[in-house]
Amino acid sequence: MRTSIATVSLSGSLTEKLTAAARAGFDGVEIFENDLLASPLAPREIRARCADLGLGIDLYQPMRDIEALPAGEFARALRRARHKFEVMRGLGADTVLVCSGVSPRAVDDDALAAAQLSRLADLAQDFGIRVAYEALAWGRHVSTYDHAWRIVEAAGHPALGTCLDSFHILSRSRGPEDLDGIGDIPGEKIFFLQLADAPLPGMDVLQWSRHHRCFPGQGGFDVAGLLERVLRTGYGGPLSLEVFNDVVRQAGAGPTAVDARRSLLLLQEETGIEVLPAPAVPTGVAFAELVTRDAEPVTGLLTGLGFARTARHRGKPVDLWERGEARILVNTGPAAPAHPLPHGSGATPADGTALTAIGLESPDPAAAARRAEALLAPVLPRRRAAEDVPLDAVAAPDGTELFLCATDRPRLPDWRADFQDAPGQHPAAPDRPAAFRIDHVALTQPWHRFDEAVLFHRGVLGLDAQESVDVADPYGLLRSRAVTSADGRVRFPLTVGAAPGDDTAQARHIALATDDVVADARRLTRAGGRLLPIPANYYDDLAARFEFADGELETYRDLGILYDRDAHGAFRHCYTHTVGRVFFELVQRDDGYRGYGAANAPVRLAAQHTARWATAG
Amino acid sequence: MRTSIATVSLSGSLTEKLTAAARAGFDGVEIFENDLLASPLAPREIRARCADLGLGIDLYQPMRDIEALPAGEFARALRRARHKFEVMRGLGADTVLVCSGVSPRAVDDDALAAAQLSRLADLAQDFGIRVAYEALAWGRHVSTYDHAWRIVEAAGHPALGTCLDSFHILSRSRGPEDLDGIGDIPGEKIFFLQLADAPLPGMDVLQWSRHHRCFPGQGGFDVAGLLERVLRTGYGGPLSLEVFNDVVRQAGAGPTAVDARRSLLLLQEETGIEVLPAPAVPTGVAFAELVTRDAEPVTGLLTGLGFARTARHRGKPVDLWERGEARILVNTGPAAPAHPLPHGSGATPADGTALTAIGLESPDPAAAARRAEALLAPVLPRRRAAEDVPLDAVAAPDGTELFLCATDRPRLPDWRADFQDAPGQHPAAPDRPAAFRIDHVALTQPWHRFDEAVLFHRGVLGLDAQESVDVADPYGLLRSRAVTSADGRVRFPLTVGAAPGDDTAQARHIALATDDVVADARRLTRAGGRLLPIPANYYDDLAARFEFADGELETYRDLGILYDRDAHGAFRHCYTHTVGRVFFELVQRDDGYRGYGAANAPVRLAAQHTARWATAG
Known part of the structure; x- marks a missing residue:
């Protein structure tokens, strides 16, 4: 046959x-x-x-x-x-x-x-x-x-x-x-x-128990509700964690123990046993910081995206690039490679540009840092040099530096005070300054620390964890789970590869919100930038699935703009090429649209593999 | 609290x-x-x-x-x-x-x-x-x-x-x-x-379908029974495989396609659509071949285990070491490093000794090779040199060479004909020659190819697959599944690490059956060999679990002999140190005992980690 x-x-x-x-x-x-x-x-x-x-x-x-x-x-x-x-x-x-x-x-x-x-x-x-x-x-x-x-x-x-x-x-x-x-x-x-075969389910409670337990707050049980009932009996013994888990069995004991204690602290807070400094939920992304040895490729890309270099750090080779509310720091200092680069980025200085730090707009930076410290986040030195503005910063589980800071707010030191205006430079595109900002930052995570990262952002920063989504990359399934603030001003999709060795496979990216993705895509290509080419088959499929105004789809096809729609609104987005371990996305998000274009992710990932090989070849 | x-x-x-x-x-x-x-x-x-x-x-x-x-x-x-x-x-x-x-x-x-x-x-x-x-x-x-x-x-x-x-x-x-x-x-x-949390089960049929399908013969469904019913309807269309599987998504497409076709061929054979050369189930292990650049460490160990060098290949630097029915080839040829080393062994020539080939005692080597070829196993060149005995050999999915051969059987060429007696060398311990043989060979497998390996040994060689067992290594859960002949004369526990990167973590081993493990353990230590030290806590636990004759447990403790018992009989075993990527086990198996001492594996694995560090330190 x-x-x-x-x-x-x-x-x-x-x-x-x-x-x-x-x-x-x-x-x-x-x-x-x-x-x-x-x-x-x-x-x-x-x-x-x-x-x-x-x-x-x-x-x-x-x-x-x-x-x-x-x-x-x-x-x-x-x-x-x-x-x-x-x-x-x-x-x-x-x-x-x-x-x-x-x-x-x-x-x-x-x-x-x-x-x-x-x-x-x-x-x-x-x-x-x-x-x-x-x-x-x-x-x-x-x-x-x-x-x-x-x-x-x-x-x-x-x-x-x-x-x-x-x-x-x-x-x-x-x-x-x-x-x-x-x-x-x-x-x-x-x-x-x-024809296909399959293992018989056999996921009985024993298997569930032996392979899939996790620390409180990382699963679906109401552990706090149970603890409250036990406390009401007058129980005075220890709170002890017993977790059998295939991933934890492979992960380094040191970070796992910290993750475990953090989980227990949050559980104790939730049940009123322990009082921790209240969360000061970040209200926006103040900046993202890129470390690079060779600034030219990334600054060329930023220029094409409408950014301008507006200021330089007083004491260090760190430039501030701005467009509207989007701010990117480009750090070319000799100190840069000495930074501990994020584990999840898989980056070494030799790889070139990496996303190593994020500035979080905090309503109360000092309080946010106290909470982070109480929850065992490594607190980083407050000032890098004697004359710098003291900046609270903590390290996320993946090593990313999170600066808790304020931009242009009364009674709080402005992190930009360390920067001096670059002579003759002013933000480009002043026409729609506020409409341009960082929509989300996608942070690849080390395979063994994904659950910890979600709990960290939820418990330490006070963000909400969204549903976990599987995304098909041509070479394996990726997992993605976004942590966000209630109003969506802070959005970090945390993503993890299909297997432990894949930590380095995926680059991180910064998504920039615009109210005219077509205009911005054109600006970039006019400036000589390259957008990720999307296969024509994708647009033929879009034509079958949605109705478009005359010429609209052709524009998307020409530029490589992807399209999605949910019950609330539409989403248009496109991707730059990758520089080192970083790329950018331009997104135009109708108010109601809540996602990140997950339906388009398999096409985007396949296109990135193709583009990488095209470059490599 | x-x-x-x-x-x-x-x-x-x-x-x-x-x-x-x-x-x-x-x-x-x-x-x-x-x-x-x-x-x-x-x-x-x-x-x-x-x-x-x-x-x-x-x-x-x-x-x-x-x-x-x-x-x-x-x-x-x-x-x-x-x-x-x-x-x-x-x-x-x-x-x-x-x-x-x-x-x-x-x-x-x-x-x-x-x-x-x-x-x-x-x-x-x-x-x-x-x-x-x-x-x-x-x-x-x-x-x-x-x-x-x-x-x-x-x-x-x-x-x-x-x-x-x-x-x-x-x-x-x-x-x-x-x-x-x-x-x-x-x-x-x-x-x-x-306290522990856990993800809510949610393993509904959709999740089962999208993540856990496998090729026919690798799961628990009666796919052949279904196919027979469909064929009786007169269906004449294609037999098509549709498998959604997290591991397959990551594995190289080429080997997966071969695995898939082999699965379909076996299914067609089972349902009578396709006639393949019948299996010639191996009746024993003729030899195991080790490749090494420096023979001294492994031959020293073999000597301590009672082996003697009995012959040398006529044309190549390959020595035959024998004790009773156990035969080991030690290949030190300059050609050796050019061999494709088994993927699963994680071995490179620089790592030293590796187990790269196994001789299977076959009732009909030519027929066995025809079946293997029909089932897409790469057939290796029949003779290495013009004057050599023609030897049928195929490559297993992990790259191990499987020689289909005969030892001392009428009407079949003896693979030993290529070997000349080493002058003045004769097997030691002639007192119990037949009692000493290869009990099993544990073959580590590449992470992505474990299901394929089990189906290969079952379908191509005609071995039976036993239940899959999880074994706790200190740094992750391993999986082990033995393929065996009905009488237990051929036993290959196939093992796989906790994650893709762990292919290299585990060495392969050859278990030698003796009828007096204590005597053989003593022989080795007298010869200056080292047995894996087992913690005293293990023996204290044995004392609590079983009754022993006076002095028996002390002997085990002194030598590092592990003990297990099932409904049928007892099992005593101990381990040598590791040479390159290979170690040996001595086993004394009561007739009825069927397993491999899985209950002792966590202690053994932990002891191997300790010993490795002790050596490294």
Whole structure:
């Protein structure tokens, strides 16, 4: 029989995946949509590459949320489908996988599902395409293979069949009798068969206990609620931490013990046993500091981004670059390489530019530093030189220096007092000064310290931790969890690589908020800057998913601007090239949009790998 | 309040853990028994170390399977407890944790549990010790904190109280009302409180699907059974693999594609679609080959183990060392470093001695090679030089060369024909030649290829895969899974480190079966060899757990022999020092004993870390 493999089952770029599949002797592949979107190859080029390799494209996948929808919604889904069929024509693929829907707007109506799948199959037939409908194990209304088959049978359309997937079937099977229904399906109506195995769950409470315990505040238990009840009994013994955890078993004992004690201090504070200095939640990002031996590449980039050098430190080779409320310090001092560079940045001075410090706008820097110290954060020397403004600073778990400071606020020393105006230099783009600021700073973290970092930013700085998100990089899954202030003026997505050795794989980045990302992207390219090229396939997909004004999408495509939308608003963003271990992002955030464009991250990460190799090559 | 941390919550040696806890400002520690057993410090030395560091020992843990037992069993449990109380006297610890039992021999009888815990508390009181009884979430008859408290209350013994553990309580809690019972416990009867958090399970079918799918034959699903049913429908489309897996996402696409195709070939064979050359299951280990630049350290060790150099390769600097049926090739050729060394060994020629090849005694070497080739194993050149005996060989996924060969069998060329007797050299210890042989070869595997390696040995060689076992190394959890022939003449425990970077952390080892491990251990030490020193605490624990003949345990302690017992028989084993990336184990296996001494592995691994540092220092 013919053998195939889904591109999602292999690591790397689409080209690497296709080559590996062909060399191992597979006859064909399933093209996973995200691999197509992230590829710089056009569908016809992918087709040609496959033909050269002797591979057929046996399936294009997945299409989803297309059946049992309200009429308007279904019309939009058909529009998306037509677009995908055009992509498939380019690929020369003749079978598309349609998964049972998960949309809350779908209705539980098999007849409607059958009718709409028939309509889809009509359209597919025009393209010479067959539709294979598969029940996802977690489908909203259709989650079993026999249910999916009943709908396909009811539709009775020659271009509509079913796809069987061993994972979806066996993960829900309680015994062999659950498979009897397969015998009722005529073989010619099974358009495709996907095979995977899986370890049986076995995540019983014993496994949970032995591998996944964590320190209080790093999981989902109400440990404080439990402690309060125990304290009310009059218990006077020790509070003792007992954690069995696969990551902790590998992490250095010293930092883990500090993390553990901090967790316990926060728990004691929460339950009123311990009084700590109250948090002084930062209200903004005063500056980000880059350390570099060779300032030219990064200052060239800053100039292209509309920054101007406005001041220089009185005693050290540190320049202040400003645009609007965004401030970047560029530190080229001989002292710079002696700084302990952040662990998470994976940076050594030899790597060039690294992001090593952040200035946090603090309502009460001294109080914030007292809290940090009480919570075991290493406090850094208050002044670097005798004549400098005393600045409170602490080290985050990843080694990043966090300066607790004030910009232009009464009764608080201004950190800029150490800087002297650069003669003849003034901020450029004075037209929209306040509209330009640091939106977020993405901080890569050491693999072993991710949970600690989240708890640190939450407990020490008083930021809120958002949901953890998995992001697919071509070479492994990354995890990202943002810590933010309530009003969003401080946002640090903390990210971590797929494995311990990956600490160095990802650069850190500074996202700059603008109210006109197109204008700023153009300014940069006019200044000779390069924006990260985004594959055309991504824009073809955007066209299928959203409606744009005339010319809008073309502009995004030309510049490499990515687009996302949530229930609240839209998000437009683009990326500069990477200098050393740092790159910049320009973001235009509609007020309501809350995220960071996570849906676009796989495409962006793949493009960064491509660009890196292009440079390296 | 006083704060403590369990030593199991920190990584490293006991000394590292204590130092880290003290530096982070904890007041005390819980000593986890395995950390004590693995430590070279005697209990009184641990006490002194803690005192120096300003740490109290707030708890000793765990004691288990002591309540609601049949009389004879309880008497043995009390004997064990007395021994532990003596250890605690040495430590100066005054509270012991007793977990609710998991033994199938325990009965569901709260009154008996209370009576026996009272007896235990009587004994504890004589030592000035308090017993804190805790419900494990997976306890056999007692699994909730309120149940444990009812038993403690019924016992009414001043030296018996309860221990509350947030993990065990909250992992079973369905809501805050489940915690109401805490209010019924008087604070002074809560002898201890252990705190941990945990991520909420959330391992729903979606997470299972997106992170843990694997190739057929690598999980627990009956994929072949499903495929058979689909084939009976007349399905004629492709067999396509669709696997979402966190490890695969990081692993090189080329080897993964080969692994995937091999999985599919085996599935096709199992379902009768594809006919492959039948397996020729190896019947024994003909030899193990070590590559080294400096033979002296390893040949010295072999001599001490009773081996003698019996032959030399006609054309290459490869010596055959033999004792009984155990044969080791020592390859010092200039060609040796050019060999591709096994990935899993983490070896480079500069590291010195490495285990790079294994000779498998094959009933039909040519057929075995045909099967391996059909299953995409790289086939190695059949002869190294024109005059050599043609030898079939394939490469395992970790790069180890597997020679399919015959020793002294009619109608098959003997691989030893390429070797000429070393003049005047004959095997030593001719008294028990057959009793000495290679019992098993432990092969460290590259982190990304562990599942592939298991499937390879199972599918290509026809070995059986045993259960996967987690083993606690001081610096992370290792995984080990043995592949074996039915009669146990071929046994390869495949092991993998805690994280991708750890490929190099573990050396490979050859276990030699003897019928008198004591005599062989003595022989080695008389010859000036070193056996791995095992901490005295381990033997004190053995004394509490098993009965030994007079002097037996002292002998084991003197030599560093470890002891284990399963339902079938006993196992005695000891370890040599490590040469390059290889060490040897001497094992005496009672016929029925099936394992590899996994219970002793944490002590052995800790001792190896200690020995390495001792050498390094």
